[in-house]
Amino acid sequence: MSAVANQEIKLIARASEGRQNFWSLTLPELEQVMDGWGQPTYRARQVFQWAYKELAEDFADMGNLPRELRERLAETYSLVNLRAERDLISKDRQTYKALLALPDGQTIEAVLMLYEARATVCVSSQVGCAIGCPFCASGQMGLQRNLNAGEIVEQVIYFSRFLRRWHAGTAGELGSGITVPAEIQNVTNLVFMGMGEPLANYNNLWRAIRNLNAAHGLAMGARRMTVSTSGLVPRIEQFAREPEEVNLAISLHAANDELRDQMVPINKKWPVARLMEAASTYIATTNRRLSYEWALIQGVNDAPERAEELAIAIKGQLCHVNVIPLNPVSNTPFHRSSRQHIHDFQAVLTAHGIPNTVRIEKGVDIQAACGQLKAEQQGLTTVTED
Ligand code: SF4
Known part of the structure; x- marks a missing residue:
């Protein structure tokens, strides 16, 4: 530093x-x-x-x-508790990642991703993460602490202020590196997919969501927010009963226990069958479509057999699968799948009638996957590009 x-x-x-x-x-x-x-x-x-x-x-x-x-x-x-310690803009001028310093000297990451008419912010919910997924930079740090609700809200305010300054022509050198479409005046969507397991910081998460959602707050529609979890089953069931229609995504990554125990270690506590029960409860209670996230990793979970297992596990659910070719982190043995493997994996899901999308993560050149920038700052990783 x-x-x-x-x-x-x-x-x-x-x-x-x-x-x-x-x-x-x-x-x-x-x-x-x-x-x-x-x-x-x-x-x-x-x-x-x-x-x-x-x-x-x-x-x-x-x-x-x-x-x-x-x-x-x-x-x-x-009113100002976060300060950007590092700012990175992607080469395509559409992704802005900030390493934000908190008053106690800890740092978190937040990312603004611009699409045609959308400005999505990827929000962190904890400093580090206790879940310990081996392919994730945040997982290598362990949990430092929960963010309070204000620190969650303020990440969104940070980018709202940036967009306001950009349109006013006062965003300085940083502003000149990014292109904001005219129709995007403010943050439009949120994904709680940054550092941390949001459902492990449940009360602060919901306090933040309610301030962001309230008409007297940022007035962001609940349906424009997505919370991602590694599979904290009791919290998923609680989440289903919340009155706000916030979307839920489950980071599944494997549909058999042997593999998922290694990839998402919380699986040892709540294995796949129990997680699928909670997923069905969520869908039945909310009547909303559930998303599954699948980070596709070469030679680990990208074989057609793994796609078959996934298709069988979720068949009949009101759901959608986001296949995300891994944003690789060095000092880990994990690499992004080849185009052919991505295609074959997707073909199996499609053959089973399971709605799916391949999502190429934005900002690969600026370490946009969760925790990578902070991990690099701490000397835990260096970031590679495939
Ligand atoms: S992938 Fe998510 S749940 Fe797993 S260690 Fe990283 S931040 Fe935590």
């Missing part, structure tokens, strides 16, 4: 010292605070308006609030 970056982290730490992350707050909580401070409760809505709609970075800018209230808010809460 450079001396400048170190200095910046210290500055954020000092700036938010003793103050709470504003983005963790719900509107009713801020209304209670206003009440306790002898303020009319409508002040809370005004603050939310400034924070989520105007993307204010400083309470001092909230011009329709009394000065004393602005000062008290600034003493109590912080």
